[in-house]
Amino acid sequence: MTEKYDAIVIGAGHNGLVCAALLGKAGKRVLVLEANEGVGGAAVTRPFADGYSVSACAHLLYQLQPEVTKELGLRPRLAADNIDTIVLGDGGAHVRYSADGIKGVGQEDADRYRAFQKRMQRFAGLLQTYLNKAPPRLGTRDRQSLFTLARLGLDLRMLGREHMQEFLRVIGMNIYDELVENFDSPLLKGGLSVDAVLGTHLGPRSPNTILTYLYRLAGNNGRVAVPAGGLGSVSEAIANCARDSGVTIRTGMPVSRILVDNGRVAGVETESGEQFPSLTVVSNADPKRTIMELVGARHFETRFTHRAHHIRMRGNAAKLHLALDGLPTFEGLDKKDYAERMLVAPDENYVERSFNPAKYGETSPEPVMEIVFPSFRDESLAPTGKHVLSAVVQYAPYRLKGGWTDAAREAFRQTAIRTIARYAPDIEQRIVASEMLTPADIEREFHMTGGHWHHGELTLDQFMFVRPVAGAAQYQLPLDGLFLCGAGAHPGGGVSGAPGRNAAKAILAREKAS
Amino acid sequence: MSNAEVEQRMLRSPFYPRQAELDMLSAWHGWKGYQAADAFYCEDMEYFAIRNSTGVFDLTPMTKYRITGTDALEYMDRLVTRDMRKVQPGRVAYAVWCDDQGQVIDDGTIFHLRDNEYRLCSQERHLDWLTAAAIGFDVAVTEETADVAGLAVQGPTSFSVLSNMGIKGIGELKPFGLMHADFRGSELMISRTGFTGDLGYELWIEPGKAIDLWDALFEAGKLHGIRAIGTHALNLARIEAGYLQAGNEFLPADLTVRPGRTRSPLELGLEWLVDFKKPNFNGRRALAEEKRRGSRWRLVKLDIEGNKAAHNSYIFAKAKRNRAAIGFVTSAAWSPVCKQNIAIGTVRAPHGAVGDSVWVEVYYQREMHWSRVMARATVVDKPFWFPPRRGATPPGPY
Ligand SMILES: Cc1cc2nc3c(=O)[nH]c(=O)nc-3n(C[C@H](O)[C@H](O)[C@H](O)COP(=O)(O)OP(=O)(O)OC[C@H]3O[C@@H](n4cnc5c(N)ncnc54)[C@H](O)[C@@H]3O)c2cc1C
Numbered sequence: 001m002t003e004k005y006d007a008i009v010i011g012a013g014h015n016g017l018v019c020a021a022l023l024g025k026a027g028k029r030v031l032v033l034e035a036n037e038g039v040g041g042a043a044v045t046r047p048f049a050d051g052y053s054v055s056a057c058a059h060l061l062y063q064l065q066p067e068v069t070k071e072l073g074l075r076p077r078l079a080a081d082n083i084d085t086i087v088l089g090d091g092g093a094h095v096r097y098s099a100d101g102i103k104g105v106g107q108e109d110a111d112r113y114r115a116f117q118k119r120m121q122r123f124a125g126l127l128q129t130y131l132n133k134a135p136p137r138l139g140t141r142d143r144q145s146l147f148t149l150a151r152l153g154l155d156l157r158m159l160g161r162e163h164m165q166e167f168l169r170v171i172g173m174n175i176y177d178e179l180v181e182n183f184d185s186p187l188l189k190g191g192l193s194v195d196a197v198l199g200t201h202l203g204p205r206s207p208n209t210i211l212t213y214l215y216r217l218a219g220n221n222g223r224v225a226v227p228a229g230g231l232g233s234v235s236e237a238i239a240n241c242a243r244d245s246g247v248t249i250r251t252g253m254p255v256s257r258i259l260v261d262n263g264r265v266a267g268v269e270t271e272s273g274e275q276f277p278s279l280t281v282v283s284n285a286d287p288k289r290t291i292m293e294l295v296g297a298r299h300f301e302t303r304f305t306h307r308a309h310h311i312r313m314r315g316n317a318a319k320l321h322l323a324l325d326g327l328p329t330f331e332g333l334d335k336k337d338y339a340e341r342m343l344v345a346p347d348e349n350y351v352e353r354s355f356n357p358a359k360y361g362e363t364s365p366e367p368v369m370e371i372v373f374p375s376f377r378d379e380s381l382a383p384t385g386k387h388v389l390s391a392v393v394q395y396a397p398y399r400l401k402g403g404w405t406d407a408a409r410e411a412f413r414q415t416a417i418r419t420i421a422r423y424a425p426d427i428e429q430r431i432v433a434s435e436m437l438t439p440a441d442i443e444r445e446f447h448m449t450g451g452h453w454h455h456g457e458l459t460l461d462q463f464m465f466v467r468p469v470a471g472a473a474q475y476q477l478p479l480d481g482l483f484l485c486g487a488g489a490h491p492g493g494g495v496s497g498a499p500g501r502n503a504a505k506a507i508l509a510r511e512k513a514s
Numbered sequence: 515m516s517n518a519e520v521e522q523r524m525l526r527s528p529f530y531p532r533q534a535e536l537d538m539l540s541a542w543h544g545w546k547g548y549q550a551a552d553a554f555y556c557e558d559m560e561y562f563a564i565r566n567s568t569g570v571f572d573l574t575p576m577t578k579y580r581i582t583g584t585d586a587l588e589y590m591d592r593l594v595t596r597d598m599r600k601v602q603p604g605r606v607a608y609a610v611w612c613d614d615q616g617q618v619i620d621d622g623t624i625f626h627l628r629d630n631e632y633r634l635c636s637q638e639r640h641l642d643w644l645t646a647a648a649i650g651f652d653v654a655v656t657e658e659t660a661d662v663a664g665l666a667v668q669g670p671t672s673f674s675v676l677s678n679m680g681i682k683g684i685g686e687l688k689p690f691g692l693m694h695a696d697f698r699g700s701e702l703m704i705s706r707t708g709f710t711g712d713l714g715y716e717l718w719i720e721p722g723k724a725i726d727l728w729d730a731l732f733e734a735g736k737l738h739g740i741r742a743i744g745t746h747a748l749n750l751a752r753i754e755a756g757y758l759q760a761g762n763e764f765l766p767a768d769l770t771v772r773p774g775r776t777r778s779p780l781e782l783g784l785e786w787l788v789d790f791k792k793p794n795f796n797g798r799r800a801l802a803e804e805k806r807r808g809s810r811w812r813l814v815k816l817d818i819e820g821n822k823a824a825h826n827s828y829i830f831a832k833a834k835r836n837r838a839a840i841g842f843v844t845s846a847a848w849s850p851v852c853k854q855n856i857a858i859g860t861v862r863a864p865h866g867a868v869g870d871s872v873w874v875e876v877y878y879q880r881e882m883h884w885s886r887v888m889a890r891a892t893v894v895d896k897p898f899w900f901p902p903r904r905g906a907t908p909p910g911p912y
Contacts, residue, residue: 263793297650298588301614301796306646355743471614 005031005248007507008268010294011284011447011486013041017238017249018500019282019485019507021072024245026508032101032247033268033278035254035447038188038232039239040130041284043495045232049323049433055230055354057319057442058495059390060341061370063219064234067132072241077122077228079377084340085224087191088423092332095187096340099222105185112182117222123167124217126155128157131218131454131491131498134474134506144509145474153250171332172460174349175213176204190345193352194398195222195366198392199453199493203355204348208459215458219496224341228378231495238497254447258283258294258482264347265481268294281480282503286448286455287468287488291477299479307469311462311488313441314359315451318396320369320416322389323382323433327373331359338376338387344369358395363412368394373428386432391416398439409436454485454493475499475506482508524549524883527574528663528724532732538744543745546639546659548575553744558850559746564710565851567739567912568672571709571748572726573664573716577639581632583653590624590632592795593647595779597790601626606690606705610779610787611643612797616804617767619643620760623707623783625692631897633658637760643768647796663724667731668714668751670901671738673909676704676715678734685908687715698726709748711755713903738912753845754852756815756897758782762844763813777860778804781811795859814866815898816843816891818855818874823848824889827874829859833888840865843874849898855893856898870897 009020012034020030038044044059066075075176091092095104100111110212130152134143156164170178176197179189183444193204196213203209214286216222227234259266267277268444283290291300291308300308327338335458345351345368354364370392375382382388400408412437420427448455456468465473468488475490485503487493526547527533534552541552550572553560563569581589591598594609601607603626608615612623622636622857627702634644644655667675681695708714719727730770752759760766764777778801779788788801792841818824824846828839838904841861849856857874865872870893878884 260793263798294649298585298592299794301794301799302592302643302647303614305649309649 003267003279004265005029005276005278007031007280007282008033008276008278009282009284010258010268011041011291012039012235012239012249012251013284013486014043014235014238014495014497015486015500015503016041016282016284017070017235018072018240018497019284019504020247020249021238021242022501023243023507024242024247025071026504028460030242030247032242032249033255033270033276034249034251036445037252039249040232042442043235044230044447045230045381048321048435048482050321051063052173052386052388052433053230053381054321054388055232056321056437057394057446058231059374060224061227061231061234061495062222063225063494063496065219065246065496065498065501068501071501072238073238073329074241076226076234077235079228079374080087080339082223083226085186085191085195085230085343086337086340087343088330089187089346094332095191096183097188097191102188105183105188109183109188113188116182119166120214120217121221122159122163123170124214124221126159126167127218129155129216130464131496135218135490137466137474139466166238170210171214173210174205174207175209176352178210179204179348186347187345188345189348190351191343193348194343194345194370197351197355197368198370198394199317199396201312201314201358201457202459203352205352206355208379210253211460211463212458215492216494226339226372226374226377229380230374230378234495239381244467250306255294257296258290260295260299260479263299263480265479266335271501280483280507281481282485282507284486284500286313286452286486287472287484288313288449288456289447290484295479295482301478304469304471304478307471309422311468312457312459313450313452313455313488314398315442316397317444317451317453317454318393318397318412318416318439319433319437320389320393320413322392322417322427322431324387324389324430325432326430327376327387328427328430329422331422338373340422343370344371344423355395358397361397361399361401361502363397363408363415364395364398367396367416367417369416369419389420391420396438398441398443398452399419400438404438404440409438409441412436412438422427455488456492458492463492467492475503476510518832525660527572528721529572529574529728532704532725533572533742541744544872545575545745546577549641550575551744551857553746554742556745557746557789559894560741560743561750561850562713563739563741563743563844564669564747564751566670567741568667568669568675568735569710569741569743569747571666571668571743573666575659576664577636578657578659578662579634579640579644579702580656580658581634581653582630582656584630585650585651585653586630586632587652588649589653591792593644594624595795595801597789597792598624601627604692606692606707608787610782611785611874612779612801613767614797614800616778616797616800618764618779618782619767621758625694625705638766638769650821660809661721662718663721663727665717665727665731666708666710666714667717668708668710668712669912670713671735671740672714672904674911675731675735675738675740678738679730684715688907689905697723697730702727709755709757710751710903711757711897711899711904712751713906713909750847750849751899753847753858754849754899756858758813758858759845763860765893774810777811778809780804780861781809781813781860783813809846809863811841811860812863814841814861814867814893816857816859816872816874817894817898818857818876818891820876820887820889821848821855822876822878822887822889823855824857824874824876826892827876828855828893829861830873830888831865833873833890840872852898854898855889866893868893
């Protein structure tokens with residue numbers, strides 16, 4: 001067989017597209033094969049009711065890396081930028097905060113919030129440098145790895161002794177203790193708790209939630225935007241950039257297996273039986289799926305497949321989409337506030353309590369929610385005068401006791417709507433149509449195992465050097481020619497483009513070295 | 515806690531009642547939870563039974579796993595370093611398996627019982643490793659140590675003994691072959707395998723028929739010098755045969771804590787078992803790298819001058835003083851049948867090429883006081899004991 005392509009990318013999620021575009025820019029002939037009919041993966045805009053469209057998974061942009069936009073020449077069109085977070089309070093007493101400041105709390109809390117932000121941003125800044133580099137390989141003589149490792153040590157030292165100690169102290173801690181120590185306002189503590197646990201199987205009292213909080217901040221200093229046309233427009237822009245660099249993107253082409261010949265990658269085969277030879281295959285599918293299903297255990301070694309099999313990746317985030325014939329009424333909000341991000345998290349214990357049932361395979365009777373009205377500044381998503389509500393609803397454990405039956409999905413949809421009604425009593429009257437995506441739906445529709453936000457829990461045991469697992473943290477899997485480029489690789493999920501970009505660099509660097 | 519849990523005494527093999535009748539020494543030790551005999555009456559006599567007539571060794575405590583399923587071949591092929599495609603049903607293969615770093619976990623024998631069905635026998639327990647290795651394969655791994663009673667029947671008259679027992683077709687059984695026979699309504703499996711380097715067989719049967727089998731065997735062997743033997747006699751025979759023993763020649767990688775204390779198959783003289791033509795097997799990457807860079811250690815078989823067994827000796831490149839040791843002896847014995855002072859050891863590469871002369875420092879004690887002498891030793895290639903009868907089919911009647 002002759003290879004028509006220097007590289008084949010499995011999956012046109014935004015990371016697969018970033019990787020393909022950068023390889024294309026480097027002169028490689030690249031083919032992207034995507035299972036779904038459209039590009040973008042979980043960063044996609046799609047219709048869910050007659051005349052209504054929504055960002056089907058990711059709905060806010062706060063992690064896209066400047067390195068990525070710069071190298072691809074992307075300039076995402078934003079419907080709203082630097083939006084506030086409004087933590088909804090009873091009787092219209094809300095707290096609002098953003099990267100720049102805070103309102104609705106006492107002076108003492110406001111001061112402490114600024115100090116807290118400053119401290120967290122310093123740590124997040126340290127993390128940020130490492131989002132855009134492959135983690136160094138431990139126990140190696142590779143110069144780049146040693147250099148990065150030395151940098152890491154140096155950066156830690158540069159924080160200064162006190163901050164370094166503080167960093168090492170808090171990195172494995174839970175956010176709850178930190179919040180309770182600092183703040184009085186229940187809404188503020190609730191809101192920041194949500195920021196730490198969105199997309200994870202963690203409650204604010206779980207260890208490691210400072211890390212997840214820092215990871216969120218590291219993306220863009222906590223600055224949140226709403227892209228015009230939904231997240232799908234970001235993916236489309238990246239796809240166009242890839243096409244401009246000569247990349248071929250074919251959708252509706254699910255890859256059924258990665259071909260292995262004599263211990264190395266030889267190409268891919270699609271479900272329709274078509275084979276595409278290539279000596280480099282880059283997978284945007286999650287690591288577990290890539291290793292265990294697309295390749296198969298027999299082509300790897302035992303401890304490696306053992307680790308891959310045990311990657312923790314059971315999602316908890318469901319997505320609720322409501323088509324509305326008009327905006328619901330939230331007590332205490334101005335019209336312009338509908339452009340902001342709203343959280344249902346009345347206090348830190350509420351968030352922890354809503355997590356509790358998830359440990360036992362049950363949904364939260366009183367869920368945490370992140371609500372936006374993406375149509376508010378973007379007419380492309382709903383008919384004039386009508387609106388779309390998009391919400392992340394937690395916790396909806398992937399492994400639900402009794403399974404995700406239609407009845408279970410419907411019950412959770414109602415729970416979510418009831419939760420909104422606590423703050424916007426007229427919500428039910430506004431609903432024209434709705435869609436509830438559980439983690440099981442997300443797994444099926446976006447081919448992400450467990451429906452997990454990050455393609456693998458973002459915890460210290462699956463972070464940096466050991467993400468997704470030891471032996472694969474530098475994008476290269478222990479099978480010649482096979483790479484990862486999606487959220488399951490370093491640094492993790494969110495619409496950042498970082499894994500895709502780092503993977504492209506690793507692939508190009510490897511080629512140069514050989 | 516129930517009494518049973520508190521007591522936890524050693525298990526007894528189903529052959530124990532007969533062994534207890536023969537036992538004159540009460541010298542027992544623990545073998546993976548089982549009670550096993552060092553010797554029953556005299557370890558020298560037992561050893562000579564192996565070399566001159568027939569020795570019967572109780573294999574029941576040997577760890578046994580059954581591996582079944584449609585992916586059984588693929589599974590075994592990734593597990594071990596040799597090419598399992600070449601091991602047909604009805605054949606037995608000696609094999610080693612490694613961790614991801616290419617370090618030996620254990621060696622053992624694999625019985626290809628039928629299509630999609632294997633038995634793995636080894637010194638150590640490996641359920642954890644074998645189960646982890648099963649992830650992603652359609653196989654079931656079952657521990658069956660206690661479900662199968664085993665006897666090794668080894669020595670020049672062993673063929674005659676089994677023929678006497680009326681086992682048809684035993685003459686055609688080739689080394690590393692296996693066959694099934696009926697034994698009083700139960701399936702008796704016989705393999706031409708062993709740990710003595712001599713003509714010999716291993717018999718496998720359900721525990722309920724163990725005593726009957728023992729009795730039939732000893733009855734058939736009455737005129738052929740059949741004797742029960744303990745571990746000490748067997749160990750001497752296996753050193754003569756140049757076989758490795760887990761815990762001696764290597765430490766199972768998964769039980770070893772200190773870095774650098776494990777061994778790869780290349781460092782154990784088992785390169786012939788490592789098939790780099792196979793695209794993947796556990797440890798392949800590390801072993802390919804080792805082959806490129808060179809190994810750290812080399813296993814040596816030593817023919818040593820003098821007659822004092824070189825137990826635990828250091829090995830030196832030169833006899834002079836103030837020199838660093840290049841390795842040490844792992845097993846040593848005076849071999850009665852070869853009339854040779856033999857040892858197996860491990861030395862740092864590149865020392866220890868076949869034909870090299872090295873020096874071993876032999877320690878011995880006379881009336882409390884220790885002495886040491888330097889003895890010259892030659893690195894040899896072949897097993898010390900390899901009689902033609904071991905390979906002959908049909909084997910001759912003795
Ligand atoms: C409910 C939810 C809400 C979220 N909200 C946000 C948010 O607001 N902001 C944010 O930044 N992040 C959010 N995230 C996280 C974010 O969506 C993901 O981390 C990110 O989109 C992952 O991008 P990716 O390119 O790595 O993988 P994906 O987007 O998952 O792309 C992988 C692609 O590979 C394709 N694929 C898989 N297997 C095959 C195969 N065999 N053959 C062909 N194609 C295949 C899939 O179809 C998919 O298109 C959210 C996630 C979830 C689940």
